[in-house]
Amino acid sequence: MAPGSLILAAYNPNNYAAAIGGYIFLSSNYTLLSGTSMACPHASGVAALLKGAHPEWSAAAIRSALVTTANPLDNTLKPIRDNGDVSLSFASPLAMGAGQIDPNQALDPGLIYDATPRDYVNLMCSMNFTQKQIMTITRSKSYNCSNPSSDLNYPSFIVLYDPNMSKTTVKTFHRTVTNVGTGSATYKVKIVQPESSTITVSPETLVFGKTYEKQSFSVTINYSSNNRGEVPFGEVVWIEENGKHKVRSPVVVSPVLSF
Known part of the structure; x- marks a missing residue:
């Protein structure tokens, strides 16, 4: 989970950023937005920092480092609650992923779960992707579905x-x-x-x-x-x-x- 609530960021000045009533629309070079579109730059930026610190790591290794070091606790050191649940019960991983990303911890995760292109092909094979679909993704004829998993x-x-x-x-x-x-x-x-x-x-x-x-x-x-x-x-x-x-x-x- 990346921070995505009321993030201040650069904005397209040709679109309106705020409105006064229903008729006056204001533009701005910056605006506050929430959601996955605002969380994505944070996660992408952290991934880029990890790649810079560990150029030998694959994308799967970087993802693993982010997931396994994420913090499932809030700033009161209690489990993060689900803001989309009216009862504010503890958030499941389906709601928040592994927790709040921690860039400093992700730099030194201890262990990583890595994966190769072959592993992903095996996954696609298990999902009944066709050879044409797999080739569209991999841009290679060297893969087959001899070991779907x-x-x-x-x-x-x-x-x-x-x-x-x-x-x-x-x-x-x-x-x-x-x-x-x-x-x-x-x-x-x-x-x-x-x-x-x-x-x-x-x-x-x-x-x-x-x-x-x-x-x-x-x-x-x-x-x-x-x-x-x-x-x-x-x-x-x-x-x-x-x-x-x-x-x-x-x-x-x-x-x-x-x-």
Whole structure:
């Protein structure tokens, strides 16, 4: 989540920025606007700063650093609340993402979830993209759909349930993280369980001998459907032993939305 509320920024002076009544329209070189259009420049600017500090990082690595270091707490150190909910309940990751971006923390995330172009092609294949569509995106004939997979090495987790069916489901994810800290490191997992769900991580400890070493783990979520359409959420956090890094991934259990 990036700041997007009443952001003061340069504006097109040929469009009106304010009005007096219904007939007098005023132009300005600057105006205050809110929304994703105003949050996007903040996130893009932070991504550009990270690329400048880490030119070897891929776009996926930069995204991972932003997600896993985001702050889910507000300025009173309580969970961020959902401004779009009249009850002002705690915001789920579907409402706020991983939390408020923290550029300084993202510079040194400890671990990153990276992904290659091949991984994205495998994802598109699992979504039944045609070869022509994949080529339009990749501009290359070198990819095929020999290994389709929806299990992208993404820094968050979501499982879907049918609110009209009462059953328990198990979903397993596979992830690989890269140590971008300095030298050796050991991380232990901390799990915050979503309501009515159980998350297990294997292994529970990751040991890295050097920078850029990779380690893999699995996340298994046992969850149940409910007819109330609730969106329970939790988190998987890798915490460095005797270190400063906390690598946090949101976990969401969401109903399948029908349109």
